[in-house]
Structures are given as C-alpha cells and as structure tokens.
C-alpha cells in the first residue's frame with residue numbers, strides 16, 4: 001500500500017511535470033538568444049554594445065550617443081543612444097495618448113489583468129533558467145560592479161517578485177470592496193484606479209530590481225509608463241524589456257527613454273504624467289517635487305543607522321552583518337549602514353577589530369569591494385579628512401585608495417572605511433550636517449553611547465531628513481520598544497539579527513514620515529504607489545412610493 005502511494009505520487013508528479021514542460025516549451029522562450037541582443041561577457045572597448053530607446057512600440061536610435069566607460073578599466077564599452085530635448089516629442093505624444101482612466105481598470109479591458117499575470121509567469125520562469133539568470137547577473141556586474149552573489153540576489157528577488165504576481169494575483173491587486181448604503185438600491189464600492197500616463201525614474205545601483213519591480217507594479221494597476229534608467233546601467237533594463245516582450249508584454253505598453261536628467265525633466269514637464277515615481281538622490285527628488293507640483297512619489301536618499309543595544313552577544317555574527325550592511329556592493333545600497341551607534345558595552349569587546357578584519361577581507365578580484373560610481377576617491381577622502389578634524393574623532397580602519405587597479409578616475413576606489421566620531425560632537429549644530437551627509441560608497445561613521453545617553457541618540461535620529469532603513473540590534477524587548485516607538489524609518493529591522501540592508505520581494509521597502517514616500521515590492525507598495533482610490537456609489541432606486549418634493553434645506 002505504502003509502495004503504491006509512493007509510486008502513484010511519483011506518477012502524478014511526472015505527469016504534472018510533462019504538462020508543465022509542454023506549457024513552458026510551447027509558450028516560453030528558453031534561451032538567452034531568444035531575446036538578448038548582447039553577450040554580457042563579450043562587451044568591450046573593441047566590441048561595444050549599443051542601447052536603444054523604445055517608443056510607441058518601436059525601438060529607435062538617435063544621433064546622440066552617450067559613451068559609457070567600463071567601471072573596471074575605463075574602456076568605452078557601451079554606446080547609449082540618448083534622446084535630447086529636440087527628440088522628446090514622440091515620447092510626449094505616446095504618454096499623452098493614454099487617458100487618465102488608464103489602459104485598463106475594473107470597468108475596462110479587465111482581461112489585461114490576466115494577460116499581465118501570464119507575462120509574469122513566463123518572465124519568472126525565464127529568470128529561473130540558469131543561463132538567463134547568469135546572463136543578467138553578469139550584465140549587472142559589468143555596469144554596476146558588485147560580487148556575483150550580490151548581483152545574483154538582484155535577479156533572484158526579481159524572479160520571486162514576478163512569481164508572486166502570476167495567475168490571478170494581478171487582478172487581486174485591484175480587489176474592490178462594497179458597503180451597504182442608506183436606502184434600497186444604494187451601495188458604495190471602493191476601487192483601485194490607475195493614474196493613466198505615469199513616469200518611472202531609477203538610479204544606477206540596482207539596474208534590474210528597482211526598474212522591474214516598479215515597472216510591473218505600474219503596469220499591473222493599469223498605467224502606461226515611460227521608464228528612464230540611469231544611462232550608466234540602462235543596458236540591463238533594455239535587455240529585460242526584450243525578455244518581457246518575448247513573454248507576451250505588448251510592445252506599446254511601455255516607453256523606454258535614455259537621456260540626461262535635464263531632458264527627462266523637460267519631458268516630464270511637457271508630457272505632464274499623472275504620477276511620477278522617482279528613485280534617486282534627495283537633491284533631484286526635491287527639484288522634481290516642485291517642478292511636478294507634487295504629483296510624485298519618492299524613494300530618495302538613505303542615511304541609514306543601526307543601534308547596538310546594551311546586551312552584548314553573538315559578536316561574530318553581528319560584526320558580519322555590520323560588514324555586509326556597510327560594505328557589500330561597495331556601500332552603494334540606499335539601505336547601506338551609514339551610522340553605527342554602539343552601546344559602550346560593545347566598546348569593551350573585540351567587536352571593532354572583528355569588523356575591521358571582515359572589512360579587510362574584501363577584494364577587488366571578486367568585486368566584494370569595487371568602484372564607486374557617484375563619488376571620486378578624492379571627494380570621499382576629503383570628506384573623511386573633514387570628519388577627522390572634529391575633536392575626538394579617529395580613523396578606525398580603511399581611509400586609503402584601493403591599490404593596483406585600472407578603475408577610471410571619474411569613479412571612486414577606496415578601502416572599506418570607518419571613522420569614529422564622539423556622540424557629543426555628532427549632535428553639535430556645526431558638525432551634524434557633515435556627519436550625516438550620505439556618502440554613497442564603502443564608508444561609515446561609528447560612535448558609542450552610554451545608557452543615559454539614549455535620549456541624545458534618539459534626538460540625533462529625529463533630526464535626520466531621510467528615514468529609509470534602520471536596525472535595532474538587541475534581544476531586550478523593552479529596549480526595542482523604546483527605540484522603535486521614538487523613531488520613524490520606513491523599513492526597520494529589530495532583534496538580534498537586525499540589518500539595514502535587504503530589500504526582498506516579501507516585505508515593504510521604502511521611507512516613512514513623508515507623505516510623498518513610495519514603497520517597492522509588496523502588494524501594499526504596488527497599490528499605494530500605482531493606484532488611487534475611486535468610490536462608485538450605486539444609487540439605482542427605486543424612489544419611494546408617494547415621494548414628494550421636501551422643503552428646501
């Protein structure tokens with residue numbers, strides 16, 4: 001009997017597999033060559049890749065090329081065809097052709113919810129194929145150098161996100177609700193409504209994950225997006241759009257533009273999208289918020305902090321998490337640990353020397369440390385030197401340029417660095433701004449505090465302007481409660497294993513404390529960013545018998 005059950009289980013599983021394989025082979029392209037126009041390994045100065053734009057369903061070039069240099073050796077290895085201000089008209093027209101009620105909504109073309117579920121199923125499957133996953137991992141590494149594991153994590157999160165929105169899950173995002181009315185025939189229904197024409201602007205550091213997650217969210221809810229990714233890395237998303245097309249995404253559904261910031265700014269002002277999602281620096285975020293009259297949601301700068309509570313334990317583990325949080329991807333995660341508050345109990349342990357050892361293991365060979373794309377070596381060292389002028393501050397480790405490399409001088413290359421600054425100095429007005437400046441590289445500030453100084457730590461956190469990620473490392477529930485209850489960061493990890501980085505598809509990631517704050521990843525994030533509430537109040541009658549015109553009110 002037992003045998004029979006087992007055999008039957010095997011048979012059923014193999015039948016299911018056959019059905020699945022038939023489905024997959026007839027519906028989904030299986031190889032990189034079915035969509036890709038470049039070979040991640042072969043791109044070089046002598047064999048440069050070209051990146052195109054997509055508008056009104058057509059891939060187009062331009063006469064204006066932005067030449068991207070290989071961040072590891074300075075070779076001109078990618079030619080991005082960029083649209084300048086004279087070329088934006090087709091993009092403006094394409095966006096303007098989409099009405100405010102969107103491409104689909106619960107009352108219009110609902111079959112598109114299912115179509116996008118199918119596209120997600122096929123695209124998730126494609127990303128699960130080792131060859132395809134390796135292709136994107138290597139392509140990410142070529143333009144935004146990070147270790148294979150870190151680049152692969154980006155592909156994996158994107159795959160899992162797409163798996164989350166297979167089948168009927170897209171239409172469930174647009175789930176409505178109803179409330180009985182005041183009289184017969186009246187009922188109010190709440191719907192998730194698209195914005196229609198929308199724009200998505202994303203930075204260089206997550207070339208696949210951020211644009212795909214936001215783009216699919218925008219599409220799922222019925223919007224027509226124009227997407228702009230930082231030209232340094234836009235080759236990744238160009239290839240991903242080609243993959244999505246082979247998985248059934250209609251070519252007219254998304255426009256893709258390569259341009260400088262100024263041209264994009266002009267496009268936004270002329271096309272006037274109903275909503276723009278901006279991920280990037282606070283400087284550009286604030287400018288766009290004004291230019292677009294507030295029709296924007298923001299994922300902006302992170303100056304992310306971690307507090308080690310008074311209970312010292314698991315030193316090795318916590319030092320390892322701190323090293324990953326501060327220095328993985330060479331500190332170029334918006335969630336990277338920028339400021340570590342360490343209870344004095346930790347100062348009496350070998351925690352800092354453990355952190356130093358871990359940071360010093362990182363090497364350029366495997367990209368566990370690598371080029372910094374928005375700060376030069378000089379600017380990071382200059383910042384460090386200014387910090388070292390603060391009384392009581394000292395260099396804990398790092399603080400030197402990387403050696404023996406060919407990273408071009410427009411980019412930065414420094415060893416993982418930590419500077420100690422005393423808490424009393426951090427909170428002084430004359431130092432605070434300098435200490436809390438986001439350095440998008442392998443750089444962190446470390447300080448210590450006594451239990452009696454926790455209110456000063458909390459005050460320092462209150463004064464920050466960006467509230468993205470945070471971590472409170474402790475097993476003491478009362479300590480966790482006090483810190484969480486007195487802070488606002490949108491993605492806060494709490495407990496022994498707390499980290500600042502980690503933006504998987506299974507939890508919300510985004511800032512809090514700002515009504516313009518966006519989120520990424522989860523159904524809640526998609527609904528909040530990419531749809532608005534619409535209420536339809538059905539009032540179909542009947543009018544009561546013997547109704548008479550009442551006195552005016």
Ligand SMILES: NC(=O)c1ccc[n+]([C@@H]2O[C@H](COP(=O)([O-])OP(=O)(O)OC[C@H]3O[C@@H](n4cnc5c(N)ncnc54)[C@H](O)[C@@H]3O)[C@@H](O)[C@H]2O)c1
Nearest residue numbers: 202203204229230261264265280281284299300301302334
């Ligand atoms: N909160 C998040 O989820 C998140 C995620 C990743 C990065 N970031 C932040 O991004 C920053 C790093 O990226 P960066 O330095 O490349 O950012 P950036 O603001 O310079 O650029 C981001 C994007 O905006 C475009 N852009 C620039 N000026 C523009 C304008 N006037 N109009 C329209 N678009 C314009 C750029 O071309 C790029 O595509 C860091 O501050 C980091 O913390 C935040």
